[in-house]
Amino acid sequence: MKDSELVFGLMAAFEKSEYMTSDLRYLTEPFGVSESSLRTCLFRMLSKGVLVSERSGKQASYRFADRGKSISRNVALSFRPTDYSGWDGSFWGVVFSVPEVKGEYRHKIRKKLIKYRFACMQPGFWIRPVNENENIPEALRSITGLKYCRLIKFCDQEGMTKQEGQKYWKTQEVNEELKRGVGILEAQMKKLDGISSRQALVKKMRTGDEIVSILFKDPLLPKQFLPKDWAGDELRKKFAEFDRIATKMSKPYWERIFIKE
Numbered sequence: 001m002k003d004s005e006l007v008f009g010l011m012a013a014f015e016k017s018e019y020m021t022s023d024l025r026y027l028t029e030p031f032g033v034s035e036s037s038l039r040t041c042l043f044r045m046l047s048k049g050v051l052v053s054e055r056s057g058k059q060a061s062y063r064f065a066d067r068g069k070s071i072s073r074n075v076a077l078s079f080r081p082t083d084y085s086g087w088d089g090s091f092w093g094v095v096f097s098v099p100e101v102k103g104e105y106r107h108k109i110r111k112k113l114i115k116y117r118f119a120c121m122q123p124g125f126w127i128r129p130v131n132e133n134e135n136i137p138e139a140l141r142s143i144t145g146l147k148y149c150r151l152i153k154f155c156d157q158e159g160m161t162k163q164e165g166q167k168y169w170k171t172q173e174v175n176e177e178l179k180r181g182v183g184i185l186e187a188q189m190k191k192l193d194g195i196s197s198r199q200a201l202v203k204k205m206r207t208g209d210e211i212v213s214i215l216f217k218d219p220l221l222p223k224q225f226l227p228k229d230w231a232g233d234e235l236r237k238k239f240a241e242f243d244r245i246a247t248k249m250s251k252p253y254w255e256r257i258f259i260k261e
Contacts, residue, residue, distance in 0.1 A: 011063075023257040049067040075212060081232070090155050091154055092127065092153060094118060098148045160225075165224070174218065175230055184207070184211065197251065197253035198253050
């Protein structure tokens with residue numbers, strides 16, 4: 001887990017409106033993050049527009065910028081089952097054609113589409129089932145604003161089959177990863193017994209980082225495109241239980257950041 005991922009995860013985990021530098025030093029200390037490394041990490045997150053900062057005396061405070069909030073919302077989608085009840089079979093499509101000399105734009109577009117769980121149907125044509133809760137037009141504004149890229153909404157006249165959906169989103173491979181995540185949580189749950197609050201915080205974040213990475217591979221599709229033994233909901237349920245217990249056990253350590261001096 002990179003320092004920036006750790007800091008982002010810690011800030012999102014405890015939902016404090018803003019974090020002082022001293023708060024983040026305290027929270028990251030059990031992970032072996034030095035003060036200089038933390039400051040470098042915060043500077044980079046500010047530069048990328050993930051955080052905004054204000055200064056009060058000698059202390060700086062940090063909170064999520066709009067980009068950070070957007071990232072957090074996208075990650076949070078993986079934590080709950082996606083409701084496709086009433087889905088009318090429509091899809092989002094992203095059509096793009098980028099000149100060879102503008103390869104960086106192609107990379108940016110593809111990276112964004114993968115992040116929002118689009119699948120490549122044809123070169124330059126990526127698709128995703130429409131779910132209004134995801135607010136795709138807003139999420140993709142940074143790429144659809146480019147002259148090389150356009151967002152469309154369409155219906156597949158022939159109707160996408162289960163086999164096609166599983167091929168585009170590689171659901172069999174993803175399902176094996178989801179099952180692996182279930183095994184990780186079952187093993188880590190047993191290791192929570194008898195550990196200190198400081199150790200529980202480390203378990204919470206490191207295990208959480210591994211499981212979030214796996215959950216993020218869940219394409220969040222309508223059930224008709226998923227294998228019968230799909231492990232997504234089981235993994236979410238076990239992760240919620242693990243995180244609840246680890247959070248409670250670690251509270252004696254992290255609750256100090258909420259105490260006003």
